[in-house]
Amino acid sequence: MPERVPVISATLSKSIHNLARIMERQTTIKDIAQALRISTSTVSRALRDAPDVGEETRKAVKALAEELDYQPNKLALSLLNKQTNTIGIIIPNLDYVLATMVRGIDEVALEAGYTVMVCQSDESFGREMVNTKRLLDSLVDGFIISVSSETRVFEHIKKIQSKKIPLVLFDRVIDNVNVPKVKLDNVEGGRIATQHLLDQGYKKIAVIAGPENMNVSNERIEGHYEVLKQNKIKPDKNAIIHCEFNQDYAYIATKELLTGKNRPDAIFAISDRLAIGAMIAIKEFGLKMPKDIGLVGFNNEPITKLLTPAISSVEMHAFEMGKATAKIFIEMMHSDADLSEKEIVFKPKLFIRESSNRGL
């Protein structure tokens, strides 16, 4: 073995020792190259353990990189590779269910090397558009979206698709759009809630629903109707009240229901927040649950157990849905398979509590 003169002399590398504290800039590959009097290409290869780098050089580079706390500049890499390892998430708000889903997404995404940017649309279509634009500008690698209750047109979705950027819809999905979706079987949710109320002997069920154009809400109503039909009960259009996803609206709606001539003996609320609004109104009317009136909510938020009476509610597996969503996203990024038809549907589960449990 011939004695090759090492490219880097020991004395030289000593003289660099106190460089780290002087630098206020982030160390770059060029700094290392200059200090070691070698080219940036070589430093780059040495750091990535490329084969064609001398042993001595590699060691010297790695040692200095360690010492100077070198961190590769992600911006430069992103510019080069045209990917940012970032996922843009757009959700209507950060309530319990969505926060839990985001936690699920985050967990899987982090594991796969992605960082998430969460934007809240605040249930506003305008802000959803703005968020989409911003995230598009930020060059996120893809989108995970749950649409706002106001969203009636889908230009922003089309725009994302036209740029061939991966997109997964979850929770509040849109049907006539060709992307993978992760959702709850909301129809089934409506079925089990309604069937349960009928089983408990309730005859006239009112539904407090979300906005009229909202799929999630409409699907639950669909399940409700199905079960009514199965049980040969004539549905009453007036028993379906649409309102914004907000406790106060539900409160008002319930008061009207209870004041009207055709007072229901049970209420199926499309979300727990709405159920709570209904509950407050019911209490004000001096009605007792489950005796005078039954109440079932949706989402199975922890607080439903804690209220008096505890509210029956339909569980939607938020955390698992979040994880599943992120997994599909990752799969889209890593494989060429066409997943646009993919749809993961979670099965709802009813938790029966005091508000509707007559023990029948």
Added chain:
Amino acid sequence: MPERVPVISATLSKSIHNLARIMERQTTIKDIAQALRISTSTVSRALRDAPDVGEETRKAVKALAEELDYQPNKLALSLLNKQTNTIGIIIPNLDYVLATMVRGIDEVALEAGYTVMVCQSDESFGREMVNTKRLLDSLVDGFIISVSSETRVFEHIKKIQSKKIPLVLFDRVIDNVNVPKVKLDNVEGGRIATQHLLDQGYKKIAVIAGPENMNVSNERIEGHYEVLKQNKIKPDKNAIIHCEFNQDYAYIATKELLTGKNRPDAIFAISDRLAIGAMIAIKEFGLKMPKDIGLVGFNNEPITKLLTPAISSVEMHAFEMGKATAKIFIEMMHSDADLSEKEIVFKPKLFIRESSNRGL
């Protein structure tokens, strides 16, 4: 005025018309330059309305940019300007209070042109470190952090500071660190809660607190002690129970308190979640609030109003705190003033409800 030959011929620009739909890549400044047979510099200047660009050229460039839906590449700009217009937020979780604060931050940040990256540490110090590293790698322009309950050493904070990256602490702040802070006057919060319980005739107040090293919790205890002292009541060390920020721990702790020989007649819980745990235990013991025992929580979560009995709680202005935090952050970015000593302190406000209201 002399007839200058326009750089761009009308026919040429016509021939480009159907370019947009062919491109699947994002349009770049170079595409425009090539199409118009001018240099990228000129395109850049034209788009930014620089003075030394001919009128014809400017119009042609802008028209084509519009047509091709040109969007400047943020990555390239960030690499050049060394700023990403991104704020890294690290929080322990996304519970009601923090989600509300994040909404406040988001609102102000968006307005100022920043996008936020939210990372949850899940109350784990390890994940807080990992999150810091990731956001540092992502070259965020600055940090907004609320530390986890596990956090006992502050290397990651020091690291951020050593790189001279702007940092604002909020909610759960650290005292011996020289950065701007936004927080609640927790001592005062402890004072008003305790004073209220004394006013209502409770004699032996137990405190269900967070982990022992947690500032927020300890400050509230400090206020509690102060008021006891003012009222010449001898504090009982055993009446302070430390537990993780979790409803179940509070439930267990309360059961122990109520079983012990020195049973308290009031409980001050350092958070509403802990108060709920306590409430469940109290109910199991068959004790009535406010008659047998008083209960005060902290955070004033909406659910406190809804429980039976409704729980008295200390409001902490989460949304406003979030906005204030973001405003300081923006101020740090835009001015050279040294804000490291700045500390914004919000005043707590007690909402008295059934759980502690004996009508005295």
Added chain:
DNA sequence: TTACCCTGCGGCAACGATGCCGGAAAGGGT
């Protein structure tokens, strides 16, 4: 000796955008 192959490294271009400098063309002034 010639021909060739490895090893180890440097140089250049590229990603998309901006800043700075220089320079051509045309006009004005003396």
Added chain:
DNA sequence: ACCCTTTCCGGCATCGTTGCCGCAGGGTAA
């Protein structure tokens, strides 16, 4: 006729990193 100014634009370097090509030097085989 000369010089100088203005207008308008192109070229080059730069940000930090990687990929590709090429090349020197030494070794091996014919």
